[in-house]
Amino acid sequence: MKRIVAAVAMALTLTACGANSDPLADEPAASGAAGGSVTVGSANFPESQLLAEIYSQALETKGVTVTRKFNIGAREVYLKALQDGSISLLPEYNGALLAALSPNGVPAGVSSPDAVLAELKKVLPAGTEVLEQSAAEDKDTLTVSAETATKNNLKTIEDLKAVAPTLIAGGGPEFTERQQGLKGLKEVYGVEFKEYKPLDPGGPLTVSALKDGDIQVANLFSTDSSIVTNKFVTLEDPKNLFTSQNVIPLIRTEANNANVTGALNAVSGKLTTENLTSYLAQVQVDKKDIAVVAKAFLSENGLS
Amino acid sequence: MNFSYLTDPAHWDLSATGSIPNLILSHLGYTCLALLFGALIALPVGLYIGHTGKGSFIAINAGNAGRSLPTLGLLMLMVTLLGLGLLPVLIALTVLVIPPILTSAYAGMRNVDQRVVDAARGMGMRPWQVLTRVELPMALPVMFGGFRNGALQVVATATVAAAVGLGGLGRLLIDGLAVNDYSRVLAGAIVVAALAVLVDLFLALIQRLVVSPGLKGS
Numbered sequence: 001m002k003r004i005v006a007a008v009a010m011a012l013t014l015t016a017c018g019a020n021s022d023p024l025a026d027e028p029a030a031s032g033a034a035g036g037s038v039t040v041g042s043a044n045f046p047e048s049q050l051l052a053e054i055y056s057q058a059l060e061t062k063g064v065t066v067t068r069k070f071n072i073g074a075r076e077v078y079l080k081a082l083q084d085g086s087i088s089l090l091p092e093y094n095g096a097l098l099a100a101l102s103p104n105g106v107p108a109g110v111s112s113p114d115a116v117l118a119e120l121k122k123v124l125p126a127g128t129e130v131l132e133q134s135a136a137e138d139k140d141t142l143t144v145s146a147e148t149a150t151k152n153n154l155k156t157i158e159d160l161k162a163v164a165p166t167l168i169a170g171g172g173p174e175f176t177e178r179q180q181g182l183k184g185l186k187e188v189y190g191v192e193f194k195e196y197k198p199l200d201p202g203g204p205l206t207v208s209a210l211k212d213g214d215i216q217v218a219n220l221f222s223t224d225s226s227i228v229t230n231k232f233v234t235l236e237d238p239k240n241l242f243t244s245q246n247v248i249p250l251i252r253t254e255a256n257n258a259n260v261t262g263a264l265n266a267v268s269g270k271l272t273t274e275n276l277t278s279y280l281a282q283v284q285v286d287k288k289d290i291a292v293v294a295k296a297f298l299s300e301n302g303l304s
Numbered sequence: 305m306n307f308s309y310l311t312d313p314a315h316w317d318l319s320a321t322g323s324i325p326n327l328i329l330s331h332l333g334y335t336c337l338a339l340l341f342g343a344l345i346a347l348p349v350g351l352y353i354g355h356t357g358k359g360s361f362i363a364i365n366a367g368n369a370g371r372s373l374p375t376l377g378l379l380m381l382m383v384t385l386l387g388l389g390l391l392p393v394l395i396a397l398t399v400l401v402i403p404p405i406l407t408s409a410y411a412g413m414r415n416v417d418q419r420v421v422d423a424a425r426g427m428g429m430r431p432w433q434v435l436t437r438v439e440l441p442m443a444l445p446v447m448f449g450g451f452r453n454g455a456l457q458v459v460a461t462a463t464v465a466a467a468v469g470l471g472g473l474g475r476l477l478i479d480g481l482a483v484n485d486y487s488r489v490l491a492g493a494i495v496v497a498a499l500a501v502l503v504d505l506f507l508a509l510i511q512r513l514v515v516s517p518g519l520k521g522s
Contacts, residue, residue, distance in 0.1 A: 173475075205468065208384065209469075
């Protein structure tokens with residue numbers, strides 16, 4: 001009990017710190033550079049910072065003046081910063097952004113990348129727009145070990161239906177109660193597991209449980225580098241139960257021009273879930289500097 | 305404060321998995337098993353050390369070191385070594401209850417009046433009879449104190465079982481936090497606290513029944 005109270009207190013303190021130390025305090029320097037000027041923001045997790053750095057460097061190679069305001073906080077905070085103009089560009093995820101901007105939740109049946117993008121364009125805040133979305137997605141998956149996949153000939157979630165009653169699944173505790181979780185799996189695919197072990201969402205406990213065979217199916221996130229490292233197999237989701245989470249640039253219209261659009265669309269054209277996973281692993285597993293990894297991404301994809 | 309989760313009758317249906325009575329039963333299950341294994345290990349050692357006076361530094365140091373082990377950390381270590389299941393949870397909780405039982409068994413035995421022990425020997429009692437008929441009954445009040453202390457700790461800490469996919473009242477806390485359902489977290493906190501008080505009252509009752517009336521008030 002004490003531990004949970006302490007954890008909550010710590011979380012509150014951290015949130016409070018984030019609110020007090022305003023990362024947006026100093027105004028972006030106005031610039032008259034020919035290519036335009038963009039203030040790039042990011043959320044407070046490594047993948048968002050890596051994407052923001054990739055955007056920044058791609059813009060700089062096109063002569064755009066870039067101011068970096070990374071690590072701002074959660075979506076509630078950085079969307080406000082975008083709307084008040086303290087930042088002008090953000091890497092976003094189409095599904096999560098749509099959910100955040102839809103007061104009544106994402107409309108039923110909207111989960112494929114195109115459907116989400118179309119719906120998202122209807123609810124964007126005034127003065128902002130999204131550019132081309134990439135194929136890279138960081139979304140909920142059902143993932144199995146290579147052995148389980150071969151033994152049961154599993155490629156998609158549909159293939160699970162017949163064997164699910166003999167399998168134990170695991171992941172975050174919230175997965176049991178969410179529509180994009182056990183409920184949806186039952187309704188959309190008719191998949192019902194023998195048991196679900198509530199562990200940690202996309203965390204080390206779930207990964208090691210899958211590795212050791214304590215669970216056979218895990219709810220992991222698609223850019224988790226442990227999937228590649230452990231040769232896990234992510235099952236396809238042909239009925240789009242899990243809302244797509246494609247990486248997409250969200251920009252203030254006034255900061256956009258043909259040069260900026262061109263640079264960012266070129267990045268989106270090269271981003272895939274696989275390459276994002278491996279570059280992110282360089283940051284998270286190999287502890288490389290984000291700027292170095294972003295530079296490698298651009299040069300290895302012919303964008304620098 | 306929102307008590308809706310606690311007061312919803314649907315959450316008190318014993319037959320539903322994940323209902324509060326169900327979680328209380330699994331919580332008490334982990335608690336009883338941990339206390340049983342803890343007592344099986346700590347009581348003989350504590351009594352031996354207390355009776356003979358040999359190796360008392362073990363009792364004192366094991367007590368101090370054991371108390372400072374973080375249960376959640378130990379649990380995660382055990383899960384990494386042994387995989388998921390009941391065993392890692394039982395090991396972590398048993399390690400938690402050994403120190404209070406061990407030190408109280410030792411202290412209870414040491415506090416027995418040596419003149420009474422001498423008198424028992426003088427009456428021709430064998431060492432085993434001295435232990436079971438004189439020392440043990442006289443040490444019981446102190447030993448019960450340690451046992452109740454351990455039971456309280458384990459009732460409060462058995463919530464960690466939920467962190468590794470098992471049941472118990474920690475489910476309400478962890479699942480509630482995961483889905484931002486603070487009414488559920490509150491229900492979990494209240495039920496754990498109430499359960500701890502009830503378990504202590506129950507053990508106090510047992511203590512009244514088994515401790516010799518001649519020792520009351522001592």
